[in-house]
Amino acid sequence: MSVLIIPGFHPDPTICRVGERYYLATSSFEYFPGVPLYTSIDLVEWKLVGNVLNRPSQLQTRSGIDGASGGIYAPTLRHHGGLFWLVTTNIHDVARGHVIVHAESPEGPWSEPVHVPGLIGIDPDLHWDDDGVCRLTWSDVIRGGISQAVIDPLQGTVLSESYGIWNGTGGAHAEGPHIHSRNGWFYLLAAEGGTGAGHMVTVARSRAVDGPYESHPANPILTHRSSSSPVQSTGHADLVELSNGDWALVHLGTQPRGSFPRWHTNGRETFLAGIDWMDDWPVVVEDRFTPADDSLGFVDTFTTEALHPRWVSPGANPVEFAIPGPEGLALAAGRSGDASAAERMLATRIEHLEWTVSAEGSGDFALSVRIDDEHQAIVERVGGEARAKVVIGPLTQVVASFEGVPPSARLVIRSVPFDGPLGERKGPDRIVLAYTDDQEHHLFALDGRYLSTEVAGGFTGRMAGVEALGNDATITRFEYTTSTETSATPKDQR
16 A cells, blocks of 8 residues: 555645655645645655745635635646746636746745636646756646646746647546656656546656657556545556656545545545556556654644744635744634634644644634534633534534633643444544643534535545634644644654
């Protein structure tokens, strides 16, 4: 089985190598800043470098349920001519065209964006031939299938007519194209079958970058459809050549749990597999790499000058309302205590199947775990009251409350294994809402199905975060621990 390398909501991976170092980016949808960027020297252990689109001039996202799963769709990351290049699509701004930015360093600053007009679709890819000609290849929602055109990536100018190069193998939604070259062949990697249970990786090749492309007779080269694998929905892949001449493949997948039909909660995650070559066709070797040790949690006391790049916000810019400093994180007033839709929520990705998040601070604030505004589990402290709130679709209900909560109390949300009796329909987990003072006070437990993609829909995964309620608040400590930890410590900040 492929190795999980970037856990949690990290779909549509794209990868490139510069010297001995690898770089990987993923989709980010409605969260700002957008497009998390990771680096590694061994393909297995990765460090978050930052977010590529971190200025409002580069990215505008939308808040609320109407903005959910909008924003940034699948990017492509490449290195050419001494520069890093990233191309993507903001689905809320799709009529302006695909977005291209570049930078000398992956840490940035990344350039102001240029737009490529007229090539309407998603999942753009950049490829330069030996003469320096740049082609954009994308999933064409007008023509259908995969299309291509010559462009100027610095200006966004389209320099040729667009033309179709492959329609896939007959699976639904031919998308996610990436072009690579090897041994005189050009390879077109694609995703088909939709990004759910029927997802798959297919490939075609040609002697010319603009085709015609011939389909691999053994397609798909990767799929887990109709299998009992614990990893499902495998697809949307990218290739990279290693410094020793070997090749590897990154792809998305999910980890559904529970009884039939099963539910996945952390969104589509990034996995790694090896590549062999047979008759100049790629062959996926899923067990090529050895998993790294499971990543640990973290503690953030927010005393640094800037937010760690793990922190993002749905439809808002964190630097406008979340200010770290010597006293902790100053949160500007967000939603009222009677509302449920996030207005100024600072969030981070849930990356494990069993986890605990907690927050402490002063003022009225909420600790939430969410898929979107209509699928949330929330613990709020308002004055001396702690209350558990559940949001499922249009229904919002305070399901438990407790008076006399001291200001030092810590709000807690925890994922635990589903403990229903044998034969009961089992969800993926239970979400426990609680607070602690000198002991833990259990408020409510929610069936984790309600915070799953199969219920909520969309393309993201569980996020945990904090928001001030009605007035400003200060968060002095946020802690994320896994099932193998009893508590994170400040040295675990990363």
